[in-house]
Amino acid sequence: MYSQHKFVTFIADNKNSTMFKKSKIEKQLNLLTTVSQHLNQGSYKRYTDTVAWHNVFFQQITSKIDEKIFSCLFSDKMGAPNAPIRQLIAMMILKEGHGWSDLELFENCEFNLLVRKSLGIYDIDQTIPTASTYYLLRKRMVEYNQTHGIDLFAEVFKTITQSQIAEFEISGKSIRMDSKLIGSNIAFYSRYQIIHQTLCLYAKDRESEILKILNADQQKQFMELIKEDSSKTVYRSTKEQINKRLNETGYLIYTIINICNSLEDSHFKTLKRVFKEQYRIENDQKIELRPKEEISAQSVQSPHDTECHYRNKNDQPIKGYSHNVTETCNDTGLNLITDLQVEPASEADNSFVIPSIEETQKILPQKIENMHTDGAYNSQANRDYAKQNDINFYATGMQGAPGRYDLNNLAAEHTVLDKQTGELIQATKAKNEKFRIETASGYRYFDNQEIERSKLRLYLDQLPDEIKNKRNNVESTIYQLAYHLRKDKTRYRGHIKNRIWATLRCLWINLARITKNITEICQRTITKLNNCLLANVLQITYFYIFTITRLELNGKIRFE
Numbered sequence: 001m002y003s004q005h006k007f008v009t010f011i012a013d014n015k016n017s018t019m020f021k022k023s024k025i026e027k028q029l030n031l032l033t034t035v036s037q038h039l040n041q042g043s044y045k046r047y048t049d050t051v052a053w054h055n056v057f058f059q060q061i062t063s064k065i066d067e068k069i070f071s072c073l074f075s076d077k078m079g080a081p082n083a084p085i086r087q088l089i090a091m092m093i094l095k096e097g098h099g100w101s102d103l104e105l106f107e108n109c110e111f112n113l114l115v116r117k118s119l120g121i122y123d124i125d126q127t128i129p130t131a132s133t134y135y136l137l138r139k140r141m142v143e144y145n146q147t148h149g150i151d152l153f154a155e156v157f158k159t160i161t162q163s164q165i166a167e168f169e170i171s172g173k174s175i176r177m178d179s180k181l182i183g184s185n186i187a188f189y190s191r192y193q194i195i196h197q198t199l200c201l202y203a204k205d206r207e208s209e210i211l212k213i214l215n216a217d218q219q220k221q222f223m224e225l226i227k228e229d230s231s232k233t234v235y236r237s238t239k240e241q242i243n244k245r246l247n248e249t250g251y252l253i254y255t256i257i258n259i260c261n262s263l264e265d266s267h268f269k270t271l272k273r274v275f276k277e278q279y280r281i282e283n284d285q286k287i288e289l290r291p292k293e294e295i296s297a298q299s300v301q302s303p304h305d306t307e308c309h310y311r312n313k314n315d316q317p318i319k320g321y322s323h324n325v326t327e328t329c330n331d332t333g334l335n336l337i338t339d340l341q342v343e344p345a346s347e348a349d350n351s352f353v354i355p356s357i358e359e360t361q362k363i364l365p366q367k368i369e370n371m372h373t374d375g376a377y378n379s380q381a382n383r384d385y386a387k388q389n390d391i392n393f394y395a396t397g398m399q400g401a402p403g404r405y406d407l408n409n410l411a412a413e414h415t416v417l418d419k420q421t422g423e424l425i426q427a428t429k430a431k432n433e434k435f436r437i438e439t440a441s442g443y444r445y446f447d448n449q450e451i452e453r454s455k456l457r458l459y460l461d462q463l464p465d466e467i468k469n470k471r472n473n474v475e476s477t478i479y480q481l482a483y484h485l486r487k488d489k490t491r492y493r494g495h496i497k498n499r500i501w502a503t504l505r506c507l508w509i510n511l512a513r514i515t516k517n518i519t520e521i522c523q524r525t526i527t528k529l530n531n532c533l534l535a536n537v538l539q540i541t542y543f544y545i546f547t548i549t550r551l552e553l554n555g556k557i558r559f560e
Contacts, residue, residue, distance in 0.1 A: 022067045023084035033123040035113055047117065051522050054118040056515045061507065062090040062120050064160045069152055073140045081137070083129035087119050088137050089156060091129065094118065096501055097508030099484030106131060145496050153503045154340075161336060161510060162363040165328075168514070170336060172364030174329040176372040177356055178474040179349050180482060181313055183320035183489035184498065186302040191278065191292075192242050195249055196230040198274045198303040199256075202267040206260075213259045221252055243289065250279045250287045267303070274300050297346045305493040309344035320345050320489070321498050324352040325477055325506065326360050329372055329470055334517045337477065337506045338363060342499040349376035354385050372471040375399050375460075383456075396468050398457050407446055407454035410435055416446070480509050 039047055046052060065086040074081060081088075094115065095105040108115045109128045121128065141152050165172070189197060203210055203226050211219050234242065253275050260268065277299040279287050297310040301319040308320050326339040338360040341352045353373070361368055368391055375397035386393035405425075406417035416425045416437050427435045427446075435451075436443045481502065482488060492498050 023086060033125045035117070035122060035124055038124075047113065051515070051519050052114075053511075053515050054114040056518060057090070057094075057118040057511060058120055060164060060511055060514055061093060061160065062086055062118065064163055065089050065156060066159050069155050069159070070137075070141075073137070073144060073152075081133070083133045084120075085137070087121075088129055088134055090119050091134060092138070092500075093504050093507050096484075096504035097511070102131070142496050142500075151496075151499065151503075153500050157340070157503050157507055158359075158363055160507065161338060164336060164510065164514065165338075165363060166365065168334050168517070170328055170334055171330050172328055172338070172360070172366045172368060174370040174372070174470070175326055175338065175357070175360055175368055176329040176471045176474045177324060177326040177352065177377070178374065178471070178478050179322050179324040179352065179376075180478045181311060181318045181320060181322050181345050181488075182482060182485065182498070183318050183487070184302070184305045184308040185489055185491055185493050186305050186308065186319060188317070188319065189302055190234050191295075192234055192246055192249075193230045194300060194302065195246065195253070195274055195278055196225065196228075196233075198267075198271050198300070199249070199253060200226050201303045202256075202265075202271045204267075210256060210260060214255070218252060218255060221248065225249065225252070246278075246289050247287070250275070250289065254279075254281075254287055270300065270303050270306055273306070274303070298344065307344060307495040308493075309346035311345035318345050318488075321495065322347050322349070322352075323481065323498075323502050324349070324356060325474065325481060326356040327474060327477055328364075329370070329474075334513060335473075336510045336513060340499075340502055340506050342495070342502055344495070350379040350382055353377050353379075353382040357385075357389075357391070370394065372396075372467070372474075374471060378456075394463060394467050394470070395460055396463075396471055397460055398453070402457060403450070403454065405437075405444075405446070405454075407451045408458055410446060410451055410454075477509065480512075481505050 036044055036047055049055065063086070067085040070081075070085050091105060091109060094100070094108075095102070098104075098108075100108065106128070109119065116122075116126075116128070119128070145151055164170075203222070207226065210222065214222060233245070237245070253271060257268075257272055257275060277295065278290055280290055281287055299310070300306050301308055301310055311318050311322075322343055322345050324341040324343075325337055326341075327337045328335045339356045341356055341359075343351075353371075357368060357371065368389075370392045371386065372394045373396070375395055376399060378395045378398050383393055385391075402419075404418065404420055406419055409415050409417070410427055414427045414429070414435065416427050416435075417423075418425055425437045427437045430436045430445060432447075434445050434447050436445045438444075490498055490501055492501055
């Protein structure tokens, strides 16, 4: 996560770029080639419908993309963009919004009139940005993020969402958040496969150079390793055979690491990291395989995505990233996603709370007063932060199973309720401000932290259902975020690319909500107008009927 100060500094440093120029949002139309001039009445009506998704997309996304954000990517040496930046970013949002492949994206941009209109392309002969331009911009943004730690997509999300919140007057007094573990686009490797694949990936382009520095026996072992299929080896071998191969491979990798310093690259760094995580060197220079208990969940899970971590949630193993979504929480009206945090899967949910609140507060007009989460976000640090900032922290529960003893009357009455037997047990004061009770197995001690947790659990259990249920709707947002995924795995590898994908999805979800909101407002307006017209017609009709009736009674109207 980057700071706003860092982003402003880098933009200021690049504002004098002579090569970058902003594109025009609206262009002069050509009477002969403008699409709308060649449509029939029905098609023209749909094409120009202001509440249709393509027109809302242009107004709420394409036209609101601030191209100044990307001026830092272009200089005299890098060259100017040969296509409007806002169109390229809008294309990326369309791709992730519809779940298209790259081929489907370019086909729709080329031949789908509604998609072209959403990008601000009105003329039938106007060309779309080329694939090379599209990929080059995406590559530059990823490299810029890796070099400077600044996510330009996140800044686009902030500026667009902030303008949407102001335009639709969305209240930000209440927010809610939830997270989802999404797998990286990698295969599940065993321990041996991780080590083997890492070595093969490094040796792929350096095979001849590595062979030169190995002796005859090591060369033979090296060639056997890089030619074998590790998945078949794991399937056919016993546990003892795999352990033997792991030890032999460890000695080979150790030799390569010490000799191949001149051949260092990113794959070499990964190889060193995997060796350090999987092996240890004893004092007598003996290499031993680390016990599984010493292998961290933050260790390399695949050489193809070294940033993803391992996590086991609800007995489901996941190697990927945790995506935390924060959104406004109003009982009526429009709610939008305000912040997205993406971290490796080993990151605990409660670590997202403070940064999510701070980033959300930057784009909301009102001060945040209420926050709704589930029990995974509950921690003492988060409760203290909420109290310091006058925020009501509503969690639906607490992590962990409830204890056997009810301690809510311990401090005042020195009694403990055994919830299994229903017995009220007398407690005595012990040292270090602790209480104790006597059980069949000995003394059971309770400290102040346990007492406070018991009180907090009781408080959360007694919250009204209307407060508890406010968090539930954020689960539909999580569902929409992962809507196009297969088996909850993304198409991308790496932390940055997964964060970009999630940011684009959040922009699309907000757009879908805005489109639905605008449509409902228009329908209510039309219904109200029709009711008013009907009332006027009825009023006029009643007036004439009443007038004619009075004239008939007075004998002033005669029918022949």
